[in-house]
Amino acid sequence: MDLPRVALAAALLAAAPAARGQPADLETWVVVRTPSISLMTDAGVERGSEIAVSLERFRAVFAQLAPELELSSPAPIKLFAFRDAASFAPYKARREGRGVQILGQFLSHADGNYLTLNADPGHPAARAVIYHEFAHYLVRNNFPRVPLWFNEGLAEYYGTFAIEDGAAVIGRPVERHLAWLRRRGRIDPAAVLGASSASARGHDAEQAGELYAVSWLLVHHLLSGGVERLDQTAAYLGRVAAGEDSEEAFVEAFDLRLSTLAETLLDYARGERFATAAIPLDRLPPVTAESAAMAPAEVLFQLGDLLLHSGRREAAAAHFQLALDHRPEDPAAHAGLAWVRHLDGRLAEAEVLFDDARRLGLRDPLGWLWYGRHLLATLDLEPATAGELAVLAGDGEAGDRGARAARARDAFRRAVELAPDFAEAHAMLGYAHLFGAARPADGIPSLAHAVARLPSRPELVLFLVELHLKAGDVAGAEGWIARGLARRSPELAARAREEVERFTLLEAARKALDDGRIDDALALVDRAVELTSDPQLRRRLAARLAALQQLAGER
Template sequence: MLRRWISLVSFLMLPVVAAAAPAPEIIKMPGELERWVQVKADEFVIFSNAGKSKTKEIAEHLLRFRAALAKASKLPIHSPLPISVYAFKSTSAFAPYRDIILERRAKNVAGFFIHAWDGPLIVFDASGRWSAEHVIYHELTHAFIGNQGVSVPLWLREGAADFYAAFAIQDGSAKIGLPTGQIALLRKREWVPLAEVLAADSRSPLYTDAKRAPLFYAESWAMVHYLYADCPQRRGQLASYLEQLAAGRSDEQAFASAFGTGFDAFEKELKAYINGDAMQYLVLRGDQLGPINVDTPTALPHDEVLARLGYLLLEGSRASFPSAEAFLTQAFKFNPHNVTALTGLGIAREREGRIEEGWKLYQRALEFAPDDVRPDLHAAEALLDRLEKGNPPSRADAEFARDLLWRALKHSPNLALGWAALGRTYVLAGDKDTGAGVDALERCLALDAQDYAAARDLIVLCVRAGRIERAVEVNGRFLAACNDAAVVRTAHEALLQGNLDRAERLLAEGQLDDALAMAEQAVRTAHDWQAGNALVERAAALRDRVRTARQQIAAGRKPEETNER
């Protein structure tokens, strides 16, 4: 399934005591007289019942943050998919959606961010001060900077997100990197050794353990704050450090070469900065951000209000599904041409296993909005799911999915997930001609270096095409930080299969020394990677056959059946 980013929800604050999850029920639908407005501001689409003035203010704030992030990071900031923002006018309006989506009465959660497959969603309580802003800025930084096609260490990703999330507009200027509560934590707690922080990935206990993670985030933030706000010469050294990591040097080697010092000395330097009397932050004048122009929000018709809220509920838990379906069905009754309702109902039918009905709904949606990529993406997702389960996979399904994805990519060529899905059709359909699939997956990773499933699929296709060196390169560059054991295992087993196939060819060609070296390496790798029994046995059997062939030659006999598997 491609729905791999859905419901990865980030919270402003976890409640100290979580109440029991509410029983599944239908949320009360807004009445026809309840006013909701919408405004589009570049990739942001803001829906709100907080009034036109407040909605416009939220849109302006998001655009200023994006402009400040682009100016400060010196990176092209973009999102290939629309970012849907749901701003509720009050806590009482927000709470029913929050609780049913999160499956608990989460009173201390002021907002959350959903990484949905067809575009991020920001959902928050807009009453009073926008108290959810830090978590939303943090996740927006991930969403924007994650599209740079560059793989960076975990500490830098999280540290940069926290650094940029400390954002405020004061006296017409944007301030980035304002001191946060991280300082107090670092001043009173014993630090984790810097070497451990820099080496951490998403599988490390330092990151996954709830008790240790706060220090990881705090030290990562401190490192980025020092490099970005206080020590510009060190920031230049950071680029060298990343280049050396990409070239395969160890953390210790790359760090010493780039920064001209070791971990311990740099940690002392960093602690002195954190314990100092003052900390720097970045200030950007209003004119440096460029003009921020937002149109006046417009009123939404009642069917679109119901459809948008239903679509939001689809991205929640199982408990929110009945409400989602009820909202979408009612929206469809009001307006049978509503594209959001048709697409949402198509998704609902898919989840119920009624695939054909889902496709018909997607096709109807496309009739009314041919430039909307959502129906194409979801229809292609359903086909990919069927290809996954097919034995053998259907060639017709693969071709149909490709047609849908090409149509979506024509409208959104920077849609990384579209390229990933296109490449996956070649993996699942077993195509021998892998060129188009490889090109699609390379395009995906150039847009999103953290799509680990796409990296896995690229490895599979490269092995199938005999491009083992590229497969090894992709594994080292993109999968080192992947914490999805199934993704890593599939990639590793594909690499092992490729190396064993190559060793078989060398054996058949009589290149016994090279064949033995490769077979022995495969045995070690199969053990290190905890490969499946079949691969372990194949590697050991091949190694033994090569050894036997060498012994036969040494004894003056012709090797027997060296090409037998």
């Protein structure tokens, strides 16, 4: 054993701030697993199993919206069911305001998705919050360009999910929306159809009430309108995904005038009965739940991870430290504390803690992801295409930098092996092949997998374009621009086209240098400098241009 390293790690841990906020009754925590859900809880096996099974059934019911929906998560899902308000209070992502009681929250992050709720049977509304947010998550995974009204309306519709009399029921009326609609007596569908996330942030209470109430009512009306309305809804979503204006697409898909729609919806809201959908449980896939006790160190690591992704870094570090107090050789807790140190800018301490996590047999995919990010962030090496590597002499992978880049790729590869569906790990593995002399062909499949699983992340398509350029495949790069970027992000598409043009110029400059045509190379690199918008890359190219000019002057 490396005693100096162990001593240094012990000193670092001893110097850490005193841990605070250890949850009571650590030994009561269990994990409940169903086919697609793992739920951690201190509310007991029975309560935890009931919640996990209901969420599993919710997924199955949502899947019936469209057979092609992708329900498997591209990131780990961690669910925490706290037994009561006191147990939940230290782990809420935001403070409760006057008159506001937080019963459940959904935190979405590239590292994972974190669902928390108060499992006290006296707060059944907590479940509706989770159903609502879970529906948003499923919509985001499948329809990244869906209009705001449909996203919110669908989440409100499915937020009424309940198990009643042997059936899964959705579509119960939302009384607060009906009260608002009946009190208001008039609605403006055009304002709701044209709303965006950006515009909604400036809404006052009345505008927000209209957005949620009308969105819910419209979705309820459409989903209760039979097969024809469902087909029209699918056609509408297709038009919007293709870039058509939301209001125009709606009128065309449903063959409705907005003035007519307003009166139709108000009549619907005044009705006495609202159609609900009841699906017998025996028509849904059977669900089994298994449970296991959690070790105190595991509980503290998972709660620390939750706190970290809630933006509470100090409390997260305290929990990771507590985990190490319970089990000094816990590799996941070492990795968690290492990542906090990295985020705090204490990179040398992070390096030691990450090395210890590896030595202790790290098996947590998130820990390997953090380690790979740490290595890339401390690499002092810019991503570059093959043409840039040739022209920017000295920027290749060499010495310790090359070893660290290779270790980063290995870390991301380990994360993928431990969690094959973890799209962010695939994305980082592919991205890491942009650095230095790594073979781009080895990274393209991983990045293509991430692009398919994360449609709301167009920047990943840009990285894929850059990987193809690094491989010298201009046609492949242009293909991704045409089918993956042009519609989803015009700004990134323009940047990608700049990358292709610069690559073409630098490749030509490389060939000119190989042929001894320094003046031609000068002209080509000069053009590349002129079109480059990234300041750092522009400086690097300008420095290389100056070196070439000096070489030309010495001939």
